[in-house]
Amino acid sequence: MKIEDVIQSKAMSLPTKTVINMAYTSSMVEETILAILKPYDLSIQQYNVLRILRGQKGNPANLSTIQERMVDRNSNTTRLVDKLIKKGWVRRQICKNNRRKVEIFITEKGMETLQELDPLTEGNNKALLDNLSETELDTLNRLLDKLRKDEH
Amino acid sequence: MKIEDVIQSKAMSLPTKTVINMAYTSSMVEETILAILKPYDLSIQQYNVLRILRGQKGNPANLSTIQERMVDRNSNTTRLVDKLIKKGWVRRQICKNNRRKVEIFITEKGMETLQELDPLTEGNNKALLDNLSETELDTLNRLLDKLRKDEH
DNA sequence: ATACAAATATTGTAATAACAAATATGAAGA
DNA sequence: TCTTCATATTTGTTATTACAATATTTGTAT
Known part of the structure; x- marks a missing residue:
């Protein structure tokens, strides 16, 4: 689902859209991990x-x-x-x-x-992220690090 | 904190590192939002x-x-x-x-x-993400969308 | 020594999430 | 109509989270 469909508003600021996008994506990812862990209680x-x-x-x-x-x-x-x-x-x-x-x-x-x-x-993580190239994964990590104000 | 310090292992695969990085960052962001909402119960x-x-x-x-x-x-x-x-x-x-x-x-x-x-x-979201330029925010959103396999 | 503050972990509790089961309504076919 | 299945929501129950209060131990200043 496109994030615009989720938030239902084009008027939202870029930072807020990004925050929602992160929460939404992260929650989706967690669901898949939870499914793997569940049999192990x-x-x-x-x-x-x-x-x-x-x-x-x-x-x-x-x-x-x-x-x-x-x-x-x-x-x-x-x-x-x-x-x-x-x-x-x-x-x-x-x-x-x-x-x-x-x-x-x-x-x-x-x-x-x-x-x-x-x-x-x-296997789960690899399949989840298979749409992103190695370079893109690097970029994503770098942006997240920078967001958290890591000292590179 | 650097994500390597969190996971304590350089041997981790890039996809898994990315998944942890997302969860970690997203959780940090949520904490700040929670603090704002709390007075409103x-x-x-x-x-x-x-x-x-x-x-x-x-x-x-x-x-x-x-x-x-x-x-x-x-x-x-x-x-x-x-x-x-x-x-x-x-x-x-x-x-x-x-x-x-x-x-x-x-x-x-x-x-x-x-x-x-x-x-x-x-204000919170803007301050949270103030380390990222507009271009970087766009990139981050695009990567998250692609990760979720949105049809752009 | 004693008193007091700081650090560390545990416990109590209310709110929320996770999940399964139950209820009620509607749709479709024998 | 009656049965059966699908849809939409609610309810019940247990586990987890959030947050505050309570020990216990240690460090420090008097």
């Missing part, structure tokens, strides 16, 4: 936490570190981790140096789940 | 419904029409509309031709609320 946020922990390459991550890196910061990380623990995919322990902190590790079982999911989400 | 979805109804230019919209146009299709439109009715911003009546259908109108009060919000969200 995994929410997108839980999946993101697992991937963040894998990115730690064996080191634990504090709750606050996870929260910083999460795509959507507003969810409740404690309870998110609870769910992952219940599934045996992560492990939690109190930080020795600073007992206010909590260290979270991904388990072997969690790694295996991610490895099982990798080809599925990779 | 309005969720983003409720706000979207109001704007969809305004786009009807006096004509009512069926629930199914609203649902089609909504950015996030999964929410429960019936109860979303309930909330807006409670605030006096929309009106609901059963369609005469087809009593299965429901017609939803925006009220004068709803229009006034939107008009009050317009400059706030416009």
Whole structure:
């Protein structure tokens, strides 16, 4: 559907149109990912936490570190981790140096789940974006980075 | 924050990196909008419904029409509309031709609320995207459209 | 030491989203 | 007409999110 059909107004400013376009596109993309995760009884946020922990390459991550890196910061990380623990995919322990902190590790079982999911989400993302060339993907990333005012 | 810091992995494929970048950026943008709507006790979805109804230019919209146009299709439109009715911003009546259908109108009060919000969200969106030139915004929109496989 | 503020995480709760099931109406054919 | 299927919405239920309040531990200044 064209974004003009969605917003039903040609009078909308370019920035506002862009914001709606992003939200709309991003939501469409998320729907497809959700469909892949559903058989694993995994929410997108839980999946993101697992991937963040894998990115730690064996080191634990504090709750606050996870929260910083999460795509959507507003969810409740404690309870998110609870769910992952219940599934045996992560492990939690109190930080020795600073007992206010909590260290979270991904388990072997969690790694295996991610490895099982990798080809599925990779395939999905590739198919989703197959209309864009590599150059266009680079441009899109660059524009998004610039939008967020990344220092290139 | 650079998207590489978020995903913590240089090995990620370009499509997957792009998907994460979009989700991350879009979520950041939504946070700012949410902050604006909060004093009006309005969720983003409720706000979207109001704007969809305004786009009807006096004509009512069926629930199914609203649902089609909504950015996030999964929410429960019936109860979303309930909330807006409670605030006096929309009106609901059963369609005469087809009593299965429901017609939803925006009220004068709803229009006034939107008009009050317009400059706030416009200002927000403009400030959010002020790092991108008009050409870059056009490119971004074009790439998002193409990603969604719009027939240009 | 003590008091007080800051950092970190958990818990409580109300609102919203996700999903399935139920209801009501309409359309089409035996 | 009766049955059956399709459409449109509502309702019920559980999970998740949003946000505020509450510990607990640590750091710092007196």
